[in-house]
Amino acid sequence: MSGGQTDILTVALCSARDELRQVLEVARRKFEVGLPIAITFVDCFGYVAKVDGVSMQPSLNPDNSGTSDFVFLNRWSSRSFSYQRGDMVSLVSPKDPSQKIIKRLIALEGDTIRTIGYKNRYIRIPAGHCWVEGDHTGHSLDSNFFGPVAVGLITAKASQIVWPPTRWRQLESVLPENRLPLNLRGVTSKRDVTEDLDVMDLDD
């Protein structure tokens, strides 16, 4: 009688083991198919990333309570490298290639920009480069520190805040009024620049 019970138990164990093996096999096959598709999706369309630091206040991480915003980084728009001034972009840090930073695009190639604390007071952005700045002027490690960056370093455009839910919103392409490149303000000659400088200093 006890022998019969053992047999039944063994059969039950074997079938359970076979079932488990089958489930694992199916999971493995699903994983093998799904992984390349998932990686391709992330690489082509975009992914969600956490934003650290205060450099983009007040647009991102507005309060210092320690809660971080999560943004959707749109990779699709970075395929053609067609960005507009005011876009929020993520790029590989020119100072440390293992680090990714998020900044606002201020000026594109050919623009003239009035810098804040860079070695030149005015700079013309060279071909293939752009000028990026954090919204939190003075608390951001941006182009005012490392100069114009190559557009090829930009990896994605930040399009939405997705988390926390109360902060869900579309990230619009807004260029701060006082950071408009000089050539877009109709400043062409050096004399205009000096006048503009005086006005700016008065404003400050």
Next chain:
Amino acid sequence: MTSTTTRMYSHLGRWLGLAGYMIQYGCIAHCTLEFVGDFVVCRGPSMEPTIYSKDVILTEHITHRFNRITRGDVIIARSPSNPHTHICKRVTGLEGDRVKDGFKTHYVRFEAGTFRMPGGCASRYTTGTS
């Protein structure tokens, strides 16, 4: 009537299966070309005599993901002056190095995170992207 419907469904199923396979293998191909390696045709004389114009070279995309680029490596990078094109150069200096700048006698000191990569003709340094 029923047989027509069945045939239509089987056709639809076959096409859907084919589309699924195409997506799957397309994604595998994308991942391989993007993260493992691919072939590149080089144009221009800047890397002679190592690489001649119209040579096809096999590249691997693994080393740069781990930031293991060393001096002497031949690399493909996105051109700093035009992000739509790529350039093929040799790395001659890494961050903190002092390298001789062409025929001039002065030395250039590099900031962290930038490579210097002159080919035969190029003489400007650029940030390391790929």
